Amino acid sequence: MTETANTANTANEATVTANETANETANETANETVKARRTEKAVQAENAVQAEGPVREAKTGKRNRRLADALPVVLAPLAACAVALGGLTTWVGTGHAGTPARIDVVPGRVYLPYGDGRETAAFFDIANSGGSGDRLTGATSPSALGEVTLTRHRVTGAGGAYRDEVASTAVPAGGELSMSPHGVSLTLLPKERLRPGDIVPFTLRFEHGGPIRTVAVVVRPTSSF
Numbered sequence: 001m002t003e004t005a006n007t008a009n010t011a012n013e014a015t016v017t018a019n020e021t022a023n024e025t026a027n028e029t030a031n032e033t034v035k036a037r038r039t040e041k042a043v044q045a046e047n048a049v050q051a052e053g054p055v056r057e058a059k060t061g062k063r064n065r066r067l068a069d070a071l072p073v074v075l076a077p078l079a080a081c082a083v084a085l086g087g088l089t090t091w092v093g094t095g096h097a098g099t100p101a102r103i104d105v106v107p108g109r110v111y112l113p114y115g116d117g118r119e120t121a122a123f124f125d126i127a128n129s130g131g132s133g134d135r136l137t138g139a140t141s142p143s144a145l146g147e148v149t150l151t152r153h154r155v156t157g158a159g160g161a162y163r164d165e166v167a168s169t170a171v172p173a174g175g176e177l178s179m180s181p182h183g184v185s186l187t188l189l190p191k192e193r194l195r196p197g198d199i200v201p202f203t204l205r206f207e208h209g210g211p212i213r214t215v216a217v218v219v220r221p222t223s224s225f
Contacts, residue, residue: 100208101130101131101208107217112196112218113190113194120187121185121187122148122188123179124214124216126177126178126179128175128176130174131174133172134207135169135208137206139204140202142201143190150165150169150186151186151187152183152185153182153185199215199216200218201213202216
């Protein structure tokens with residue numbers, strides 16, 4: 001009986017030892033599995049970080065390109081404003097801005113009346129070197145019967161032409177008014193028959209610059225004077 005009991009105890013101890021060994025092996029296997037999973041997740045996370053770098057760089061590049069594309073749109077109005085401001089500064093710096101109109105009249109020409117007609121037209125070149133605009137409002141001449149009329153050449157829808165009386169015409173600041181048969185002119189009826197080379201005196205009236213005396217030479221309508 002004693003030997004049998006000892007054998008049984010020995011078997012039990014062997015079973016316990018085997019169970020403990022199995023448990024230890026299972027625990028070690030489980031730990032290794034957990035470690036392997038953790039290592040795998042760490043590798044995946046590292047790979048994700050490495051992969052995110054190019055994506056971030058791509059996004060940054062795309063954002064920079066958008067900024068580069070947007071800069072001309074933003075800078076163009078600023079550049080235009082800068083140019084306009086620079087021009088205004090130059091205009092002010094040279095003493096033109098806000099200065100009164102300064103009118104100069106070049107001696108003009110009067111067309112010799114055609115055929116038996118008496119009415120004719122005079123033409124002048126008028127310059128304004130001042131910083132403010134002015135207007136030519138009319139003219140007088142001691143050689144004319146009645147008033148000298150400020151007129152403008154008009155064309156009808158049928159192709160006809162006529163001269164229409166106007167109250168005034170602009171002489172812009174820093175610009176000029178050049179009268180012509182197809183634009184603005186002064187229409188007058190001479191007191192005496194005119195001859196080529198005659199000198200006709202005029203006084204031109206301006207809204208702000210006051211009256212200016214000048215003369216015009218009588219020329220044939222085909223003259224290039």
